[in-house]
Amino acid sequence: MNATTQSKGRLLKISVLRYNPQAPDSEPRMQTFELEETDGMTLFIALNEIREKQDGSLQFDFVCRAGVCGSCAMLIDGRPGLACRTLTKALGKTISLAPLPFFELIGDLSVNTGNWLRGMSERLETWIHTDKRVDLHKMEERMEPELAEAIYELDRCIECGCCVAACGTARMRKDFVGAVGINKLARFRLDPRDQRSDDDFYEVVGDDDGVFGCMSLLACHDVCPKELPLQTQIAFIRRKMVSMGFK
Numbered sequence: 001m002n003a004t005t006q007s008k009g010r011l012l013k014i015s016v017l018r019y020n021p022q023a024p025d026s027e028p029r030m031q032t033f034e035l036e037e038t039d040g041m042t043l044f045i046a047l048n049e050i051r052e053k054q055d056g057s058l059q060f061d062f063v064c065r066a067g068v069c070g071s072c073a074m075l076i077d078g079r080p081g082l083a084c085r086t087l088t089k090a091l092g093k094t095i096s097l098a099p100l101p102f103f104e105l106i107g108d109l110s111v112n113t114g115n116w117l118r119g120m121s122e123r124l125e126t127w128i129h130t131d132k133r134v135d136l137h138k139m140e141e142r143m144e145p146e147l148a149e150a151i152y153e154l155d156r157c158i159e160c161g162c163c164v165a166a167c168g169t170a171r172m173r174k175d176f177v178g179a180v181g182i183n184k185l186a187r188f189r190l191d192p193r194d195q196r197s198d199d200d201f202y203e204v205v206g207d208d209d210g211v212f213g214c215m216s217l218l219a220c221h222d223v224c225p226k227e228l229p230l231q232t233q234i235a236f237i238r239r240k241m242v243s244m245g246f247k
Contacts, residue, residue, distance in 0.1 A: 009037035010093055014046060016058065017098040020107040030096075031055075043083035043097070044072055047109075059108035067225060070160025073100055074109045080162035080223045100165040113161040120177055124204050126184040128194045147190065154187035154233070156226045163220035163230060175209045179220035179230040182211060186233045198244065202237065206246040211238045 012035055019028040033050045044062055051058045063069040065084045072083040075098040077091065088095070103111040121127075143151075163179040170176045182205060188194050189201050205211050214234050221231040 009039070009041075011035075012037050012046065012088060013094045014043075014050065015094065015096045016108065018058075018108050019105065020059070021105055022107065037088050041088045043076065043086045043088060043095070046088055047083060047097075059106065059110045061110050068158060070113075070158035070162075070225075073113075073160040073162050073165070073225075074098065075100060075165070080165045082160060082162075082225050085225055100161055102165050102167075102170055103161060111161070113159065116164070117159050117161070117180070120181045121184065124177060124181055124185050126181075126188060128188065128191060129196050129200075130193055131195065132193075141193075143192065147192070151187060151190050154183055154190070154228065157183055157228060158226060160225060162223045162225060166219035166223045168217050168219065169213055169215050173209055173213055176213055177205055177210055179224075179234065181205070182234050182237060183228060183230055186237065198240075202241050202244065202246060205237065206241055211241065214238075 013032050014035070015030050015032045017028060018026075018031045020026040033054055035046060035049055035054075038045075044065060047058065047060050048062075051060075060074065060083070061071040062084065063071045065072075067082055067085040070082070073080060074083060075081075075096075076083070076086055077096050078098075080100060097109060099105055099109050099111045100113070103113050103116060105111055157180060159180060161180075164170050167176070167178055170178055185201060185205060188196075189198075207213070211234055216231065216234070218231050221229075224230055
């Protein structure tokens with residue numbers, strides 16, 4: 001064998017759920033594409049190669065390609081994950097891809113997480129509530145590094161929707177705020193600039209569509225691509241609300 005001859009990569013078979021709800025004649029079906037695996041190939045790279053060389057009609061989303069925007073979230077062999085962060089070498093030769101459940105389907109692997117996330121944010125009012133006038137010419141008040149780090153840890157959520165797609169409670173309760181909503185609320189609870197009381201914070205999630213509806217299956221915790229302490233936050237808020245008299 002010639003020393004300069006490179007061995008070929010694995011032949012991957014990527015089976016994609018195809019369906020365009022906007023086309024009257026479209027029906028859900030699985031379509032399998034074959035391509036040669038290359039060094040460092042991610043599912044994002046593989047899908048782009050498929051769309052460029054085999055089927056330009058394939059729909060999927062991406063923006064940053066670096067695990068920051070959350071756009072490329074999908075079911076990878078039945079498990080929610082990010083295509084841009086998933087190396088094909090970590091998977092078998094046959095890979096199954098489908099859109100995230102729970103969210104509105106746009107087409108193929110593309111779903112609309114934005115409408116749900118915006119509605120959830122408006123419902124929980126996930127922004128800083130303050131009556132202080134902001135002076136843009138002055139430095140912001142100092143925050144202790146430990147507190148800033150704790151807030152930053154929760155702020156790393158990229159709103160990809162993986163936690164909601166994996167949530168059994170969300171499948172049964174369409175108004176369940178999900179781990180992403182509870183995480184957002186926990187983030188603003190820590191922020192000293194927010195003037196809301198504990199009662200104001202917790203009453204919006206103090207029912208079966210909030211922390212008391214969570215079945216604690218830990219799926220959100222398991223699939224979060226940023227490895228956020230989602231279940232820890234849910235457990236903390238639940239205990240805090242019980243101590244405050246919420247039922």
